[in-house]
Amino acid sequence: MPSAAIDDYLKAIYHHTEWQDARITPSQLANVLGLAPSSVTEMVLKLAAQGLVTHRPYGPIALTDAGNERAATMVRRHRLIESWLVQEFGYGWDEVHEEAEELEHTISDRLLEGIDERLGRPRFDPHGDAIPDADGHVEREPFVLLALAAPGHSGRVLRVSDRDADILRVAEEAGLTVGAEVLVMDADTLVIDNTTIAMPAETIEAVWLSASA
Incomplete structure (x- = not known):
């Protein structure tokens, strides 16, 4: 199996449980990767045979310690590259995902270390996702999905999903950037900088807030 294909599967499984607890199912994984369910089932069996995931028929998929270590390594590469493109080359946060997908498989460990040092060892990428350290460890604070935040909740924007560039642009236009202070009025009405926004x-x-202000 091509190494890049394995990495893409492991990253997708890793991403799924970063901001919620439920494990990913084969059908969800197929949807994320844009592949046929039969192809995903076949690959998951191969990953399990390599000791990278655990899986039972029709059940959810989980990374093993070895799978999590490999996934964290690739996630670290991807997010450091995204941060580098934004900070050093003026990319918008809605423009970096595809570039990072290409570069993460090609740059050397030496260059990656140089990028990390140059950027001051960042802990989060431009979208608020945690950058694993060299040992695969991450730091996160308690969070709540904006859609589930109770009226009256106030908090900082911790993360905006990068799955959809259009949503990133809409969020930025509304002032929902990482670090912004938000007051939740109801399910779809917020106050940002004393401005009420629908x-x-x-x-x-696609937005996560700190659990407390």
Whole structure:
């Protein structure tokens, strides 16, 4: 199996449980990767045979320690590259994902270490996702999905999902950037910098706030 294909599977499984607890199912994994369920089932069996995931028929998929270590290594590469492109080359946060997908498989460990040092060892990427350290460890604070935040909740924007560039642009236009202070009025109405903003439904499902102000 091509190494890049394995890495893409492991990253998708890793991403799924970063901001919620439920493990990913084969059908969800197929949807994320844009592949046929039969192809995903076949690959998952191969990953399990290599000791990278655990899986039972029709059940959820989990990374083993070895799988998590490999996934964290690739996630670290991807997010450091995204941070590098934004900080050093002026990319927008909605423009970096595809570039990082290409570069993460090609740059050397030496260059990656240089990027990390140059950027001051960042702990989060431009979207608020944690960058694993060289040992695969990450730090996160308690969080709540914006769609589930109770009226009256106030907190900082911790993360905006990078799955959809259009949502990133909408969020930025509304002031929902990482670090912004937000007051939740109701399911889709927020106050940011004393301005009341109505948020599209797809956006409130892609933003996470700190659990406390």
